Amino acid sequence: MDARTTLLALAAAVLLAGAVGLVAAPDALDDPRDTTGPPGDVDLVDVVVEPGDVRGDTATLDLLADLEHDGSTVENVTVRHRAIGSDSGLLVDETVVEVGDVDRGGEMTMNGSVDVDRDGGYHLETVIYADGERQTERTTRIAGVSALTPTYADSNVGFSDGSVWPTIAVSVSEAGETEATLSISTAVTNRGDDLSDGLDLRVLLRQADSNVVADEATETVGSVRPGRTETVTTTVEVPDEYNYYVDAALFDDDVLIDETQDVANLDPQETIDANETVEDVGFAVEDFTQDEVADDLDDAPVRDVDEDDATVDDDTPGFGVVVAVAALLVATVVARRYR
Known part of the structure; x- marks a missing residue:
């Protein structure tokens, strides 16, 4: 038997052994990750905003996103943070945090940050993606960034x-x-x-x-x-x-x-007071809801209208009762003429 024939025989033996192994152990090539449980899900539980490095004109806002995982492995999870000007509606800064595959239950915290100017307020949008698909999101409203003390002046x-x-x-x-x-x-x-x-x-x-x-x-x-x-x-x-x-x-x-x-x-004829027109503005963080205007309308007081008011509002403009009496008299006279 020459060398070529020997190599072909060895290759055939290896293929045969592999086929026998697959038959004997059909799960050998299965995905080791758990696929028998419920479908995996990643939810955004909470977003905490903290002041980070505060500079003269800009400030860094640290965002701590609490994620909750349930079910099987969720692949390619990312967290995207966006800072949008409250008045302008323009995108100020954006950052994406790569989480990767999430396969453990319970909560986990992912840290991110955005840089904003210290003048104005912002809407901070946090969105969770799984393999490129949006899963859940939350918006936090920030006000009073100018009240943060710069690090060099702290x-x-x-x-x-x-x-x-x-x-x-x-x-x-x-x-x-x-x-x-x-x-x-x-x-x-x-x-x-x-x-x-x-x-x-x-x-x-x-x-x-x-x-x-x-x-x-x-x-x-x-x-x-x-x-x-x-x-x-x-x-x-x-x-x-x-x-x-x-x-x-x-x-x-x-x-x-x-x-x-x-x-x-020191003027005995006139006195002055210290300027007291400075308004104290503090740094504030609150959840933002889209239904704020509707809620305000629902909470508006409703004026009760009694029967007398309703009668006055429904009256026909003009002479009112006088015109009605005159019309009744005319109708009576006409009826007597044709009787």
């Missing part, structure tokens, strides 16, 4: 906001013929858990009518212990018999940390 030290103890206290320490020396005391609080680093306190006095800066001063704020409030005092000299806005700000390496305002009334 500090636990700021001006105190007590209801009785003043944040800024102004007193006249010395009065001359044309000028007055004012003592400006500010209350600074450490709301953190660690000893604070040194900060700079800057004070400006602006003449109320002209808005011209009359004087300014800078003081170093030493380390403040956790939970403590320190009083920092500085002095300025300004022309007498005028009213002034007192602007105070805390800086950390030329980064504005906090600011506040008060007044100094």
